[in-house]
Amino acid sequence: MNDKRIYFRIRNIIIFTLLMNMIFIFNIMKTKILCYIIGIIVLLLYLYINIIPLRLKKLNKRVCIMVSGYELIADSSLAVLIEIILYIFLLNTDNLTINSKEFIINGITAVCVLIIPVINGFMRMMFTSRNLGVVNRLLIVLLWWAPILNFIILNGCCKKVRYEYFYEQSKELRNDVRKENExxxxxxxxxxxxxxxxxxxxxxxxxxxxxxxxxxxxxxxxxxxxxxxxxxxxxxxxxxxxxxxxxxxxxxxxxxxxxxxxxxxxxxxxxxxxxxxxxxxxxxxxxxxxxxxxxxxxxxxxxxxxxxxxxxxxxxxxxxxxxxxxxxxxxxxxxxxxxxxxxxxxxxxxxxxxxxxxxxxxxxxxxxxxxxxxxxxxxxxxxxxxxxxxxxxxxxxxxxxxxxxxxxxxxxxxxxxxxxxxxxxxxxxxxxxxxxxxxxxxxxxx
The missing domain is CATH 3.40.50.1820 (Alpha/Beta hydrolase fold, catalytic domain)
Structure with missing residues (x-):
């Protein structure tokens, strides 16, 4: 993974995690105006991530959109892991000031926050990847509702997209090296x-x-x-x-x-x-x-x-x-x-x-x-x-x-x-x- 993608991944995970837990943040912070400012900034950044694709040097627009889709899904998956760890930590904290109702509302918010980039990422991959083929596209469209199966199919699609990205990247690097040699x-x-x-x-x-x-x-x-x-x-x-x-x-x-x-x-x-x-x-x-x-x-x-x-x-x-x-x-x-x-x-x-x-x-x-x-x-x-x-x-x-x-x-x-x-x-x-x-x-x- 290049430096730019690492930066984007860290940025996305932080934004996803913050937005997923705004209920907790509002509960903990005493200055409500500051909470609103943080919330608006995080929401705007979240919308930006979901609208504007990555811009990767020397890769065409199609590949950039495709990689952005992959990153949205990958970053959402990592954000889920962080959220699970956070919930385990909070549930084992004695001096917790968050009640069960806030836990449930925060959980629902987290799910809603992550559904959008997952769907967005999948749609980007669906419409830009050359490697997915007709069969993979049909499977995910027909079985998106099936638990476990949908994750297996989506994971397979992500692997194909990831390979396609590395293929395009290596091709560009090769061509750069030998460009003058014709x-x-x-x-x-x-x-x-x-x-x-x-x-x-x-x-x-x-x-x-x-x-x-x-x-x-x-x-x-x-x-x-x-x-x-x-x-x-x-x-x-x-x-x-x-x-x-x-x-x-x-x-x-x-x-x-x-x-x-x-x-x-x-x-x-x-x-x-x-x-x-x-x-x-x-x-x-x-x-x-x-x-x-x-x-x-x-x-x-x-x-x-x-x-x-x-x-x-x-x-x-x-x-x-x-x-x-x-x-x-x-x-x-x-x-x-x-x-x-x-x-x-x-x-x-x-x-x-x-x-x-x-x-x-x-x-x-x-x-x-x-x-x-x-x-x-x-x-x-x-x-x-x-x-x-x-x-x-x-x-x-x-x-x-x-x-x-x-x-x-x-x-x-x-x-x-x-x-x-x-x-x-x-x-x-x-x-x-x-x-x-x-x-x-x-x-x-x-």
Whole structure:
């Protein structure tokens, strides 16, 4: 805990304790005017604490509000302990001038004083934390009234928020240290290529917090901007056109491509079959099914044509409204089968002069992620083996393999690799992983 937070905590506990025990203070002090002055000052400070969030150096407003919420709950808990000790002391004092009625009124006042910062703190955490997730939010909303359970859930939420604060703080400290070095300023710009069923939207970034972190460390970032789902050859053509536009606009000679999921296949095709190789210095594929997915074959084979066409029609119609020109759900999925990927690898050969490298991850069980990756994990586990919820580990290996990432009890899912949920995972700093990845590209002269 830094010095500023220690100061705020001590200040808050003193104010809470004084306000909780104003009945006792009025009883003990003989000068009533002084009591009123103290009471007004303490009340104003109490309101200030509950309205104005902490201002912590170099941390953004969201994090400051979140930490303020955590502190309000933590400080209220400590104030409760102090109050219990105070009551035990007073009850064991022989010359006590406080009657039972005042004890009860003071106790009710103390409860009211503490309820406000607890609710306030919880609401701040609810609306600002990225780590809490939907499940924790639902649990506390549904079970706030349940004794013991509500404290267990609230304690779990506080731990997640505390970890998120330390994560954000350490990230800021790291960036301060290396700011001038621009460790991610590569020779060539970075083009980040999304996977299937997503688009490069202006307001919802497929890559989460990653691009911003890379840019803070000197990287020049662009996006693939291909449609959400289409045949690899068509997506590759769109990718090629966009990369040529980037080169024309910036004057750079080449680009470094970082591609996730099917985006890796789109990129390989554009490099090998569409003449893009002379404009690409490196291709890093992240959780890309280079050898296909067996369960995709199974699903396409077993699902009735009527059902497949219905889903495809709904998908295509939806994504046209979201910005795609002519998406093709079935064509995109079909190119992920074993047969199509086998044919793809025969046709699409690596080009000399382009650095090819890959990385993947794996989940540890079906509870490691939510829908649809939990279902995908089961299917991929049955047909393939260890997987990230969609892609089997061996299928993701291509070129220089950088390894299989996993962490904690849950592991790392297909979505976690691109910060899809914006949640921090113990043992895996997604932003730092990409900073290190790009730093090494820079060291290679790319």
């Amino acid at each position: 460790v991610c300023r590569t020779r060539y710009p970075i083009v980040m290529v999304h996977g299937i069923f997503f688009r490069d939207w202006m307001f919802i970034n497929y890559w989460g917090r990653i691009p911003k972190e890379l840019m803070r460390n000197g990287a020049q970032i662009f996006y693939g901007k291909q449609q959400s789902s289409n045949a690899v050859c068509k997506s590759a053509q769109e990718l090629k056109e966009n990369i040529l536009k980037i080169i024309n606009d910036t004057g750079c000679e080449k680009v470094n491509i970082i591609a996730h999921s099917k985006g890796g296949l789109d990129s390989r095709y554009a490099i090998s079959c569409l003449g893009l190789s002379k404009y690409v210095a490196s291709l890093t594929t992240v959780n890309t099914p280079h050898r296909g997915c067996k369960y995709v074959d199974f699903l396409l084979d077993k699902a009735p044509d009527k059902f497949k066409n219905y889903v495809a029609k709904k998908y295509n119609r939806t994504f046209v409204k979201l910005g795609d020109k002519n998406p093709d759900f079935l064509a995109g999925v079909a190119d992920l089968t074993l047969e199509k990927c086998s044919q793809f690898n025969i046709k699409v050969k690596d080009v000399e002069g382009v650095l090819y490298q890959s990385v993947t991850s794996k989940m540890k069980n079906m509870f490691s992620s939510g829908f649809p990756l939990n279902i995908g994990y089961i299917l991929a586990k049955i047909f393939d083996g260890e997987n990230d919820g969609l892609v089997e580990v061996s299928s993701a290996k291509w070129g220089n393999f950088l390894g299989t990432l996993t962490a904690g009890k849950k592991g790392i899912s297909h979505g976690d690799m691109v910060d899809l949920t914006r949640q921090d995972i113990r043992g895996y700093d997604v932003c730092e992983f990409y900073v290190d990845l790009v730093r090494k590209l820079k060291e290679k002269g790319n």
